[in-house]
Amino acid sequence: MNSFFSYDSPFMRGLEWIVDVIWVNILLVVTSLPIVTVGAALAASYDSLRRIREGEAHVTRMYFRAFASNFGKATALWAVYGVIGAALAYTWIVLRIDGLLIPKIAFSVLWVIGFEWVWYLQSRFENTVGATLRNSLLFGISYPLTTIALAAIDAVAIYVVYASFMYLIQGLFLLAVLGPGFVLSMHVPILERTMKAHIAAGAPNTP
Secondary structure (H helix, E strand, O other): OOOOOOOOOHHHHHHHHHHHHHHHHHHHHHHHOOOOOHHHHHHHHHHHHHHHHOOOOOHHHHHHHHHHHHHHHHHHHHHHHHHHHHHHHHHHHOOOOHHHHHHHHHHHHHHHHHHHHHHHHHHHOOOOHHHHHHHHHHHHHHOHHHHHHHHHHHHHHHHHHHHHHHHOOOHHHHHHHHHHHHHHHHHHHHHHHHOHHHHHHOOOOOO
């Protein structure tokens, strides 16, 4: 019993990880509230969750350090993805024109591909905004299984929220506590494994 609750036991390490992920999620939500800071918040979350996975401590300090260092470029990236995403949403909701269906699908798929990668790349590698935008699409297309896995995780998360809202409203509290921070924590090991060779090289060379 003592070993079960000892600090180094798998149970306690798992519990500590969950607490850290919940705290990152809270920081992510709070720092995203101004809307224009969503990009910096996502990049900071990826950076913090990766460092937590590597055993680093002081989550709050890590988060805000990453938030500040990524703020300029991540905000520029968010301006691009946010505006394009809003425009795509407008075309799906308002412009229901049959002739636009194929372009809407094509641009939406490209948007999702880039969005799944761009914040991780911004948090992991030093690069220009233009290069990060380009690489988010290049890596997303070059590693389709990784991109599909990331998108599938997000789709399942969205469905769970929807199902909870429809059938088990009490579960929304737990989902809100875990939130996007938990989803991103599932992204991190997949992306780190995929990018292992590029990380060793020290730069996200185009695939």
